[in-house]
Amino acid sequence: MSDMRDELRTMFAGLTGHDADGIWSAPGRVNLIGEHTDYSGGFVLPFAIDRRALLALGLRDDGVLRVASTFSDEVFELPVAELCAAQADGRLGGWSAYPLGVAWALGEFGADLDAVPGVDLLIDSNVPVGAGLSSSAAIESAVAIALDEVWRLGLSRQTLALVGQRAENDVVGAPTGIMDQSASLLSRPDAAVFLDCLSLESEIVPLGFADAGLAVLVIDTGVMHAHSTGGYRERRESCEAGAAALGVAMLREVGVDELDRARRILDDVTFRRVRHVVTENQRVLDTVKLLRSEGPAAIGELLDASHRSLRDDFEVSVPELDLAVDTAIGNGAIGARMTGGGFGGSAIALVPVDTVSRVQVAVDGAFAEHGFGAPETFVVRPSDGAHREP
Template identity: 50%
Template sequence: MNNTAPPETSDAARLAAASFRTVHGEAPEGVWAAPGRVNLVGEHTDYSGGYVLPFALPHRTAVAARFRDDTTLTVATLGSDRRIQHAPPMRVPDLTPGTPTGWAAYVAGVAWVLRELGMSRGADLVLAGDVPTGAGLSSSAALECATALALLAGNGHADPDDDERATIAGWAQRAENEFVGVPTGVLDQTASLCCVGGHVLFLDTGSGRREQVPFDAAATGLTVLVIDTRARHRHSESGYADRRRSIDHAMRLLGTGSLGEFDRPRLPDVLAALPEESRPLVRHVVTENARVLSVVRLLRQGRYADIGSALDASHDSLRDDFRVSSPELDLAVDLARSAGALGARMTGGGFGGSAIALVPDDARASVESALRRGFRDARLRPPRLFPAVPSPGAGRCAATP
């Protein structure tokens, strides 16, 4: 299946192109954009060979590019205050992990990986986007994937096919892991590059097998509501790395490279072979994999309303066994459930960020009202609420005005 993004130009692409003209005084050679993602179910399973079920959001990060005849990389970004920020110019051959830091590190990391693959052509890049940062919606992966497509095009590798996109996702993950220093799995980058509109991506991270499963909640009177709690998270400053180290240790003890090989009936034997401190984490992963498989079966049957219990169980497991939720996420989930959501869960790495709720259209107003009121009563910032619509993956944008 061809995952190329549709030809229409997003707001992010227009902003990136306009900002490029502001910085460089001329139009870019091209604009590439990549989406953030929501993970319907399958959290903290992607770095242990498990199953995930993300879909791409309409929110995008765009990279406007002009390619150079040298190996210099210049990068600027349109900030949330609508001011353009510049990173110091970089030479691709000189890039090393840890320098630069901040937002420019994600761009530099991709260039560093491509350099290792023999692609060192420089570029002038200007970034803009509307994927909320720190909300657990993969803004960093969107930046990496848009950058990768732009730099690949500049090095003579445009329009990757579906299998090539999966490979590029691995390169982008390597940039985040080895250059930026954040030990994420491959879920986010694969979702940004390989999702298609109107579908969730059923990904077996152990084998790499991918299936596009139709998912049109709106046609059945349902909305996947994103609840951005505005409690910002940073994987590099959270317990994410600790959880990954613990899972890696458990897999070594079990003598396996993938927890995806263990089904739910084998769970008691698996847990008995582990030390006490590893058992809750592994219990979450094994049961979460089972929940993904259950949800996929229900979606194939068109039984969208029946997936709510799996979403609820996923959040409870992430809260109690994997211990990556937060008071704001628990509040959002509890409020949504009480006000009529069929199911709700945190999405993303946790420790803040966003939750999602599966909401009947006739209950959406009451759910949103309850969330705003509940956050106000808790003296928290108002949550940002918006529907999540499965959208196309990354690609080159149409010509911008």
């Protein structure tokens, strides 16, 4: 990370002609369990990973917001005071929609965009894009904490998560919930964030993977996904329709014991979407209970059950994800599941440390045998949330 910081400072100075006033970073995340529950007011259990987005920021004296990145030749700039008009006119697009969308959303949460100073922003990231590890939330969260500090807004981490979600929903156009930004902003090392997406109350739950001799292996299938495309939106709309048919505001209000009634009322597809959300909420609660009482070695079956539900009831898995999960379990993982919104992206496997290499080799071989592109596999560690770098 120190090399990334140094390189970013050098690039920033070369781009702007002056040194950065600071470096901020925010992590991607793995969702241990609790998928497609956040926008139904449910429970989630993500943790930050040791892959991060970095942001170099320098103040300007002309009121202009300029955004550049290490992964694009494009540079976007406009006066901060024009953000609202640019959003209304649909001018905030492409990759710049993430940082510019956060700046706009801060205005929606009380920042006086006519009075704050301009800034230069340069973004770098080693969070894989399209892998289901929330590369977008990492960028949004880094921008949010940086602008909150230099614009002296004094917003809470919970509010900054809402800022990132507003940017994602209204500017990027992805109908995501609050989980990703909350994980990026609230996480602590060696712990997960147990988040109630209805009340936004959160608790830090120790994970203890290393002490238990376990590692979290990410299997990036290489199948790109995008939350702003139709499948994700259709699943959300199906959940909303199911809640309305059951007479509740959100599926959070439906318990497992009410699924028999739901089966009688709903068509088959809507029922299966509802069943996933209801049972997934219970799996999150059960996982938290087991982590606290027995430790991480006890949660494997819950991870497996989550994947089956996502595959069969919510239908957001793909053959590559199913193969990754099945191969990992067949070669020593105590549990595995797809993570993220689905339709591609990554799976995670909870693996004994001395079995990691065997699982990696087996997954590589299985993908080759099935004619799939080579996956990327790597271990992630539960890490700290967004912060200003030294």
